[in-house]
Amino acid sequence: MNYFVKGNPDLCIGCRTCMIGCVVAHEGTKIFQMKPGEYVFNPKLDVVKTATITIPVQCKHCENPACMNACPVKAIEVVDNTVIIAQDKCIGCKTCMIACPYGAIDMVKASDGGKQQDGSDRIIANKCDLCNGIEGGPACVRVCPTASLKLITEEAVETSASNKRTAAAISLSQVKE
């Protein structure tokens, strides 16, 4: 099962620490020594606020990813239970962005500073990669001050489902026929 980060709107205070945490995790703390404008600031999640809900929205790492199926150059693949966009393969066609039912993909300037042949910036698809390869796991989960974000793994889902089944069994046993 692919993993994903799930937010809890009862705990989220909309502070957006997660969005900066995401950028710093991916670009590295070196950005604090660079000139503003010389690095990219592309959070891979976005805090959404409605009248009743506040929660970051990010890739769900679907089991049958619409983005992956739509990608014409096979730049999107599943690695380590994570749906990942291979930056070097992406041609910036935006198909995945349109295909994604969660609006979790946007188009950004490539963070490696790569250019096209005519010297203009390479624009590529950007989305959550669960901080693949980054020590400590998803940065958004780590920096959230209200612990509103959780990494949902297969184990977590199974434990939760198993707990729910136990609770169901107990409640069912109390039903007198």
Added chain:
Amino acid sequence: MSMGVPEIEDAKLLFIFGYNGADSHPIVARRIVKAKQKGAKLIVVDPRITESARIADMHLQLKGGSNMALVQAMANVIIAEGLADQKFIEDHTNGYEEYKEFVKKYTPEYAEPICHVPAEQIREAARAYAKAESSMILYGMGVCQFAQAVDVVKGLASLALLTGNFGGPNMGIGPVRGQNNVQGACDMGALPNCYSGYQSVTDDAVREKFEKAWGVKLSNKVGIPLTHVPHRVLEEKDEKKKIHAYYIFGEDPAQSDPDLNEIRETLEKLDFVVMQDIFMNKTGLQADVILPSTAWGEHDGIYSACDRGFARIRKAIEPKGDVKTDWEIISLISTAMGYPMHYNNTKEIWDEMRSLTPSFFGATYEKLEALGSIQWPCRDESMEDKGTPYLFTGGKFSHPDGRGKFFATEWRPPCEVESPEYPYSLSTVREVGHYSVRTMTGNCRALANLEDEPGWIQMSPEDCEKLNVKEGDLIKVYSKRGSLITRVLPTERVRPGATYMTYQWWIGACNELTTPYLDPVSNTPESKYCAINLEKIDDQAWAEQYVKDSYESIRKNMGIDTAKKEV
């Protein structure tokens, strides 16, 4: 705050009034969320759907500027329905009978048309507040930044008195103070009426103590508050009563104060302006002398948190440039003026302060080192005195007779209200990722990446539709005092007719619009209410260019070599 931040999560009921913790103190808001998780009831009074309002059991979405009416309507219900704590009132308070008489008129039905909150909702909130095992009030600038502010604070305190919500853990009344060390500046006597530890300058015994320690005669005349400076410069006719010199230390009135036009004129008219700060700012542009100081991270000291908690700050890096610590600069000037002051480190200053301030005497550097944080009062140097988590233990108050005093008065509307020419109300609010006048956070890469000029105006979707504007559009906002350009942010969280702007922006500087009306007691300006109008800008390309050019010109004025890089 009468209680400590950690206690918030253990209150049985939180009554949050004009306080948006999620944006102003996320780490305090975290305790509010935890309280809710632990089963506390949450009642929020705010004209906006704040994060706390969103998860609240009850949200009283009152009209801005009607606080006093709501507070007294709650008191009315508590008394009328027999929910008051008669024993606490008898044992610990004064003035109950007059209070009871006064709030009689403030029935929920009387308050409803003023507050735009249904009478039944006010009743429910009052019942819940009175009946909970321990109720805690948290309030913020939504109470303080009105011309009727101190009245409301006393009114809220009266609710706590009425229900016996003082003197134990997880209750009381908490003004959650905005800036990192606003509590500390007050604690240290950067106030016109008192020395450190709130010791009055008009108390002869106190003054004599300071005179003896400092070896000089001290004035017994209360000084003037900061917000009176423009008047004392621009309108005072008597040369002897006029303010001629202004020594501004670690503040930027030309950005933070209301009615910026008036502030600029004030700075212009002053004979001598000293600015002591870490960054060039708008005040600096009008200063006669600029004294560069060390910043947080470059010097030692102590801050006071909003819950009276002293904690150390420590030097981490060497400052760059020819700068000095603030206390050294002031000491040098004092010495040059013939009053020698010399300290080798902050501990020496702290020890002098402690020796003159009984309520802080026990909070030594050594103890802070060991405990991390100490909430005053802390009177004894021994390790046994670890400070005071909550005030008024056992219902003993700071009035001379140890009793709390009830307070009621008539509700007054805001000084400037909507009119045909200015049909919208504007309230200033906070941006979570930025701080105060933004000289610090505006120069932090990631924080500036997240939000930058010209800022936003929060408007209801209905108003956006009426004006035919959409998210991100630049829009002109103007009041009787000034005008600016900012971006439209449609949100269902505000009511039609009401708008909100965060006060950090320099291009979208909402203090160009705000009024200089003050609360008569606290002298705090009415930043939470003024009347404005909005005008759609048809030529968006022109407006975008205007914002870009304005930013460049600000940066250039601030001494940045703008040719070197683009924004």
Added chain:
Amino acid sequence: MGKQVLTTCPYCGAGCQLYLNVEDGQIVSATPADGRTNQGNLCLKGHYGWDYLNDPQILTKRLTKPMIRKNGVLEEVEWDEAISYTAERLSEIKAKYGPDSIMGTGSARGPGNEANFVMQKFMRAAIGTNNVDHCARV
């Protein structure tokens, strides 16, 4: 080798404790500490709000030298000149209009309690007025 310096966050009044991680005399990151109020948590300002110390000049520029306005223009001067000029002008105004013609502010921001204590002492003992206040009101 780097060091960790325990301090209090300079933003808002929550009093969060954090470590500044310093390498080669420069702050490289901040880590939450287990403080009384923050229990190992920080918000975005606590995590990423130390960066102004590197003076990236996004909005304004760090002040690095005293300045005096001469013929309408701010000019860099040495400390001795800045201190004696300030002292002279303040003394002059005090002599001419009295101590209550001078207003001073404390700072609710970075400087800290000790600097505020020294400032109010200076206004009260050296200038001779209680005209000292700070931006708590605004």
